[in-house]
Amino acid sequence: MSDKSAIEWTDSTWNPVTGCTQVSPGCDHCYALTFAERFRGVPNHPYEQGFDLKLHPNRLELPLKWKKPRMIFVNSMSDLFHKDIPDEYIHSVFQTMVKADWHIFQVLTKRSARLARLGPQLPWAPNIWAGVSVEQDFYRWRIDHLRQVPATVRFVSAEPLLGPLDNLNLEGIHWLISGGESGYGHRPCDPDWVRSLRDQCSNTGVAFFHKQWGGRNPKSGGRLLDGRTWDEMPTPRMLVTS
Template sequence: MTTSIEWTDTTWNPVTGCTKISPGCDRCYAERFSERFRGVAGNHFEQGFDLTLRPERLEQPLHWRQPRMVFVNSMSDLFHKDIPDDYIDRVFGTMERAWWHTFQVLTKRSSLLRDYLKRRYRDRLCPRNIWLGVSVEDSARLSRVSHLQDAPASVRFLSVEPLLAPLGAVDLTNIHWVIVGGESGPGARPLDPVWVRGIRDQCLDAGVAFFFKQWGGFRPKTGGRSLDGREWSEFPTIEPETYRDAAE
């Protein structure tokens, strides 16, 4: 499915639905969207945001011939505790077979991601076309970064969205890409530009690619994406080919 998410080309949802585990989930866009269609017969979201396996979608990427950046489970979390390991195996099997795509797997359940990857890739790294990421919304969730760093991934990224509080110092060792954004939608919590600058500057110092997605419901007085008189386009951003090469 095509998407308006700026850092990917398409979404693939072999699972839909989820449950909340931290403050970043409080105003989940996927839940808000899905629940609009609960009970609508024949709709993909007839079950609302209840966790639902979608085995009929498992092989969809194999039929997409042109290479794409694919965000996996934009409407769920692949490492939800109620998703069986053998089903996750099937998702990873498709990603491994569809080597011409780049898959972006993002989770808040970082310890389960780490443990699964260590079981599946005991003596090697996860294939380079599968990027693994964790969501981090505040400093209390920085342990997710450590879990990701401990996983046998080739490319690792952080989604700092929605950013709800300053992160402080972040260990960016073996992190390749950081996405930052504010919360959008009804009741969006504000984003302080100082928090964004802090992450941006750490990425610049560490040579880590930085992508600023959106202010969300907050708009700085400077307008646009400009901070400190500099345009965000001046800062390093993700380039798929670059990171495939970096993982060689």
């Protein structure tokens, strides 16, 4: 976890869980897995267990200690809706987010079916945003699951974008993030794929944020699309009209 994050669309990260398992092609070159496995076996290191799934109850109340309001990416080093995380623990994470109502929490998952199944049981306070990753056209069904979640803000992360996502149904979606892959073996991102997403967002009133082009590291390709950055965030007007 980090008090400050280099991720362009958030301020901080909070990891009450670390470790995960791969579920789709977007996981193939997972930055979190690569980072964590570097420290496997290092005594007393936070990632001594590598990228094996691990709950951290001692971190549950950390956001309550951060008094300045911020956007917080939940589980940048895991997935809160992983099948091996107990329902009770997920509820505990949500209880903290509800209490820390001066922050905005961004919960992003590839396990959209579990998100939809547990969604009605969870307290979706206005400061808790729900998102799904959609890296290829095959996984657009995750957006249908997301629409079932009663969150004030629902968002899609098309990162790493591995193919075109044309003619998306963005009804009930408030924000879309695009980004190319970074790291060893990164797969290229076609600018026309990103332009299509930008134009779909523009036509439907969805905020559009282009995070990066990717490359050997996240900053390699910069962030410009057609000569400018795209840093749109959901606004109250978007939420009222969606």
